[in-house]
Amino acid sequence: MRTETPWSTVFELLAETGWETLYMVALSAVFAFIGGLPLGVLLHVTAPGGLRPQVFTHRVLNFVVDVGRSLPFVILLIALLPVTRSIVGTTLGSTAAVVPLTVGAIPFLARLVEGALREVDTSVVEAAITTGATKPHIVRGVLLREAAPALVAGIGVTVIALIGYSAMAGVVGGGGLGDLAIRYGYQRFDTRVLISTVVVLGVFARLVQFLFDLGARGIDRRRRVTA
């Protein structure tokens, strides 16, 4: 029977790694948004029947996004080491982990953005076209605006996926809650730390989901089904 880590230490560990997770997830979510939103828009407008159909561009983007989404995150983490080094200057630490996290999340979010935009009714877009609006205006004023609730929800899903990906950040010394769970729970069989970490991660994910749901519903002006 091993002695378990005292609670005070557990809390310290949780606080420290919790911040690391928050830092990595928040930062990569912002970058994923900056990269994923335009990519998703591009996927949508270049599709056949889109605002600006471009068969070749669409195929290439589709391929890139599919590859990006199908790669296991650990592989991406390792494959991107040279890129990380050239951007961050090091391949170790939380900041270094942000690079692969972002790269992993961009195609993920892009697909969700594409799906959200596809839900915008064709007749709404056509009505906008008949007003003589330019394509950028239609994207901003109609597509993104109409899809806003779905986009917010999609970002929430991406953030939660990022929390999952970030568990692997330990591989590059990024730390975080997932890494804590692996080090103490898996390598030292410390059930107390393991379970505490799982609880904190669960609460974290739940909170993210709750906030984004709230946001998505808050900006949605459609009639809701009240059961």
Place this chain on the structure above:
Amino acid sequence: MITVENLTKSFPGRGGEVRALDGVSLEVPAGTILGVVGTSGAGKSTLARCIALLERPDAGSIRVDGTDLVSLSGAALRAARRQIGVVPQTDSLLRQRTAAGNIALPLEAAKVPGPQRKQRVSELLELVGLSDKASTFPDQLSGGQRQRVAIARALAASPSVLLADEPTSALDPETTGSVLTVLDRVRSELGVTVLVVTHDMAVVRRICDDIAVLEHGRVVENGKVLDLISAPGSRTASALLPELDQISQQHSAGYDRVADIVLVGFAAIGALLPEAASRHGVELSLLGGGMTRLNDTPVARFRIALSGERADAALKWIGERGAVVRHKPTLVAGTAA
């Protein structure tokens, strides 16, 4: 003014090509309302969508106020689009924008500055009678209100032409009335040329100056409603005038003459027939029919039966008063058809 010449449009379908439009030519004079009617699948929406530049026709030309639209692209195309207001067949309001926000869309596209935009939006809300709904979202509006917002949006950039595809199809008669009133004002107060697609003859009856009947992508009847109404055998007449078909042949037995008469624009339809009878000393009976109104014009169609020596003279006299008289066979032998 809209001029469409020889418009052809096919769609690829499962069993070969579907010819949605097959050489359609028609004209909507400036400041008039044309009703495009026809059964489902006749090509009405395709015609409206071609004029709205949402579908590219395979052949033919579309001119709006003299500009050929088919060849346009880029900025010229967008400018032309601002001249054409479109009310689509399906609900097309942005659900995340208020009524005012929806109406503002074409003004944003036309880069109208903020204060002027606000001013114009409130003018339009007033035009369609929705001033109190400016900040209401579409999902909180009734179908008729949504349709009026769509009309206001289509008119926002002051187009010279308005295309409305089934603007009243999902509405009850009273709401239909309010939408038609708006379209009528658009024509008479703003001088906009209107093309309205409909399968409801009540729309034609209420607001249309002209009518085009589409069948399998072809125009089978086109002209002024008031002209077509008195043209014997026209589809417009049979659809718009009071029914006569259900009158049985038995009723015309024993009379010397039976005739259908169509009267357009008579203020005193009721007085004409009695006068014809008394002047010529004939006995005149009404077998059926009735009166109705086309927009502001009273029109009537009756089947009358006459007995007496001067029956023919009485009919001739009625005809001379401007009525269209068509003789019907009677059961007594020897009468003209």
